[in-house]
Amino acid sequence: AQSVAQPEDQVNVAEGNPLTVKCTYSVSGNPYLFWYVQYPNRGLQFLLKYITGDNLVKGSYGFEAEFNKSQTSFHLKKPSALVSDSALYFCAVRDGRDTGRRALTFGSGTRLQVQP
Amino acid sequence: DGGITQSPKYLFRKEGQNVTLSCEQNLNHDAMYWYRQDPGQGLRLIYYSQIVNDFQKGDIAEGYSVSREKKESFPLTVTSAQKNPTAFYLCASTPSGGPVYEQYFGPGTRLTVT
Numbered sequence: 001a002q003s004v005a006q007p008e009d010q011v012n013v014a015e016g017n018p019l020t021v022k023c024t025y026s027v028s029g030n031p032y033l034f035w036y037v038q039y040p041n042r043g044l045q046f047l048l049k050y051i052t053g054d055n056l057v058k059g060s061y062g063f064e065a066e067f068n069k070s071q072t073s074f075h076l077k078k079p080s081a082l083v084s085d086s087a088l089y090f091c092a093v094r095d096g097r098d099t100g101r102r103a104l105t106f107g108s109g110t111r112l113q114v115q116p
Numbered sequence: 117d118g119g120i121t122q123s124p125k126y127l128f129r130k131e132g133q134n135v136t137l138s139c140e141q142n143l144n145h146d147a148m149y150w151y152r153q154d155p156g157q158g159l160r161l162i163y164y165s166q167i168v169n170d171f172q173k174g175d176i177a178e179g180y181s182v183s184r185e186k187k188e189s190f191p192l193t194v195t196s197a198q199k200n201p202t203a204f205y206l207c208a209s210t211p212s213g214g215p216v217y218e219q220y221f222g223p224g225t226r227l228t229v230t
Contacts, residue, residue: 009156032216041121043206043221044159051216090158094216101172102210103149104219106158 002027002095006107008063013081014115021076021110023091030096033074034104035065038088047089061085081114088112119143120222127227129201137192137225139207148190148211149219152176157210162205165190166212180195184225201229 003026013019025031032051036044048059055067065076074091088111091103120141129135139148147166152157161174165184179198184190190209194201204226208219 004158034218036221041125041204041224043122043223044208046218046220049194049216049218101161101164101166101174101210102147103161103164103174104159106151106160108156108158 002089002093002105003108004093004105006089006091006110008110009108010111010113012113012115014079015083018080019078019085019112019114021089021091021112023074023076023107024072025074025091025093026072027095028097031072031074032094032096033067034067034092034094035059035063035076036090036092037075038090038109044090047076068107081112083114083116086112086114120207120209120220121220122225124204124225125223127225129227129229130197131229132184133229134193134195135201135227135229137194137207137227139190139192139222140188141190141207141209141220141222142188143209143220144187144211145209145220146187147210148184149208149210150174150180150182150190150192151206153206153224159165159206162192194229201227203227 035047050067079116123138123157149164150162163182165171181193210219
């Protein structure tokens, strides 16, 4: 069974400072990893994904994530936070061996609060 | 505009009534999914469909039903058998085959049952 852990319910950071939102995963095969962002009462917006290749993945709105196979982590980062980055962030995983349902397993979410 | 639409945005029902949530996509995606979101629990998979006229139960299918008569449409019925139906429901779609694509999400329907 696959699983995702987001150990922090909330992350607080000052505007202009770097931010990190943590994610660790567990799958049997190779992981396909995704980050999504959700604003209040809205659907999820895709930020970035790791499928294979370079461990550092760059995505939308200046976000990036680093895949670390030995630590089974896929932390989301941004060099300089904006107040508008304040939202709920979800990490998700799909097992590369899953050719059937191909659904994502989501973490519980981390609320990012950027203070002006 | 291309995308996924869900209607209505807010839905209120009395306990014991069935209710159907709409999900339509014009992205020409083969696969569609229904998730349920509860505070602090992330998203959980209810049902999914990889192709027209075929669908499979997800992790929390009890009390729900779906149909997939058209590629564009994947409605979800919340039945009176669902013990705790109040939640935010999200529909998603993705192309099948080929590269690994991300899932595209609709704006969601917030269902309140009293």
